[in-house]
Structure formats: structure tokens, C-alpha cells
Amino acid sequence: MQRNAQSSKLLKTIILALLGTISLVLFFLNFPLPFLPPYLKIDFSEVPALIAALIFSPLAGVVVEGIKNLLYLLVSGAADPIGVAANFLAGVMFIAPVAILYHKFKGVKSIISGLVTGTMVMAIGMSVLNYYVVLPAYAWFIGAPEMAGATAKWVAVSAGVLPFNLLKGVIVGLLFIPLFIKMKAWIEQKQANLAA
């Protein structure tokens, strides 16, 4: 019995690791959108984290997000730790509401309402975070606190961060709903198998 518990713990560890790798691969497979500047890229790296969060728990989704960002730091050479941390937080804010609502109510409707909530939480959360933490941190870093004036920050948030995160949430959501409908039976089967 004890042996079984340990097996399923190992299996879970490995599954999260592989989902983290898929997340990184999808992160690099980002596709630039024709109507957005090239540095704002949409990618589907949140999808594996969502799958982990639905099959196991919200925390499992956070772990997959964490692995993706750690891998990215290791592979890309740590040039921009602030951006990586911001990506991690955005991912967590997006997947947590989906997972929490799903585990409470189940079904496609809970996923849709979760994705809508997640998009709002991520867009508003990242705006607040950028306004109070990320932009001042960058400004301090380049030694120009003038950059973090109220007007400059307001423009950056309302014209960049907020619409970008809303759009990202909508696009990932538009992908995830058909994906979930297709994989619903499989996800429920894995849930039952791995619940031990």
C-alpha cells in the first residue's frame, strides 16, 4: 500500500516535469501577431499548466509554470530575470481561477467562467504589478527614476500591459475551450487513475 502511494508520487513528479518541458517548447513556438509589435508575443505555454492544474490541483499548475520559467532562465542565459518573474506571476494569476472553479463545479461551463475570470485577474493583476513594482524596478535599474513618473507608467499600462494581457487571455481561452471539450474524457480518466 505504501509502495503504491510512492509510485503515484513519482509518476506525478515525472508528469509535471514533462508538462513543464512541453510548456517550454510551446513558449518558443510563439507566433507573432500581425497587428501587435514583435516584442509582445502570444504563446500557448499556459496550456500544459492548465492541464496539470485540472488533473491534479492548482498547485500542480503553479509547479509547471515554475518549471517552464526556470528552464527558460537556464537555457536562455538569465538576461532578463524581471521579465521571467513577471511571466511566472501572470501565468499563475491566469490558471489559478480556472483550476479553482473547475475543481468546485466541474464541466465546460466552469472552464469558460474560469477562463474569463483568469483573464480578468491576469490583466488587472499584471497592470497593478507593472504600475507599482515592475516599471519602477526597471526605471531604478537603468538609473532614471524620472521614467517611472505617474503619466509614463499610466501610458505604459493602459496602452501596453492591460490590452496585451486581455488579448493573451482571450486567445489562450479560445484555444483551451475546444481542447478541453476534446480531452474531457481523457482528463477525467487520468484524474481517476492518478487520484491515489
Added chain:
Amino acid sequence: MNNALIIGQYVPGESLVHRLDPRTKITVIFFFVFIVFLANSVVSYSVLVIFALLSMFITRIPIRFILKGLTPVWFLIVFTFILHLIVTNKGTVLMDLFGFSIYSGALIQGFAISIRFFLLILVTSLLTLTTTPIEITDAIEDMLHPLKKLRFPVHELALMMSISLRFIPTLMQETDKISKAQASRGVDFRTGPLKERIRAVVPLLVPLFVSAFKRAEELAMAMEARGYQGGEGRTKLRELKLRKRDVMILLLFIAVVAVLLVTRNY
């Protein structure tokens, strides 16, 4: 791009920096990032620049690899410099350019911040240039060991990181294979209108997830068949060992910090 993902930025070599214990390198670089912000004078900046350039030459990595690592931040460095020229107005006016007055203070400050940037990027990229991702993972596992007492799953985290790193090439190949298979059936997520492209990603992801779970089950079974029982009492193929050269480098680094603290404000 494939190659960059598999080994990261690592450039193989036999230099002193390559052979250092990864824990030594991580420690030195971690503290270097902080002390860069302490430098505030010509002498203290020079100390750091000499230390960084010396480390760079010791690695014997061709300059073009190092410059390649700097490309994403060139723009930021130049942008910061120009920003300072425009915004800062300390010191005396040096010249008038298109109605802007360029102050001597701006030139100095812009230059100092650019050097700071350059130092940070150069030194952190020396870590990934001379250390494989797996070595860094091993070192981090070892350095986080004390957190085990707080029930933080250090070993599981390191296991996940090494499995993930190992499977990057495998899963990249698989993604490529599946997307080609779908493209041959006319499903292409690289072209067409946005809605079509999003829809085309679904048949790419489904087999990817299903096969990842199969792989995970096989790997878990294989590990247990070989007697894997978690981190306790597990021996290692790659043992980390502090050597004399590591102690020397740490002492040298402490000396650099001391000199920096003394020469501050000069």
C-alpha cells in the same frame, strides 16, 4: 534554435572557469550582481570591469559567442544612454544639439549605467556559457539542501528539472513531427487567419499530451524497476567537490569586494 534549446548557451571548454565547481560560480555571480550596484566612482567601476574582463578572457570563449549573448540587450543599453543624455541635466552644458542641451553629468551618468548593464549581462552570461544546465541544476539542488528542513521538496524539484532538461530535445522533435504530420493533412497553424490558426493548434496539442503521459508512465516504471526510492540515500553519478581552485577563486572574489568597498567614492 533547436540546438540553442538543448544545450542552452554552453560552449565546451577546459578553462579554469569551466572546471570550477558550479556552486562556486553561482555564489560569485550571485554576489557580483549585488555589488555592481555599490560601484559609484571611476576607480570602483574599473575594479569590476577588470574583474569581469579577466574572467571573460580566462574562459577562452571566442568573443563572438559572448557578443551573441549581448545582442538582446544592446538596444536597451543604447536606449538608456540616449535617455540619460536627454533627461539628465547636471554639470555643465557641453553642447547644443537640435535644441537639446547635453550636460556633462548626463554623459557621465549614461556611461556609468551602460557599464553597469554591460557588467551584469557579461558576468551572468559567463555562467551559462561555461556551465551546462544540468550542472547548474545539480549545484542548485545542493545549495538549497538546507531548505529540506523546512519540508521544501528540494530533491523532487531537482529531479523534475533534470528530467525536463533531458526531454527538451525529445519533445521538440515530437512537436515537429506532429506538426508536419498535421500539415501534410492540410492543418497548418503557421499561416491563415488567426481563428484558423488557433483551431489548428488543438490537433497538435492532443497527441503531445497523450504521449507525454505515456512516456511518464514508462519512465516511472523503469525508475522503480531499478529501485528508485526518492532522494534519501541516493548516490550520484556526478559528484560535486570543492577543490583548491574554488577556494582560491572565492578568496580572490572577497578581495575584489574589499577593494571595491575601499575605493567607493573615490
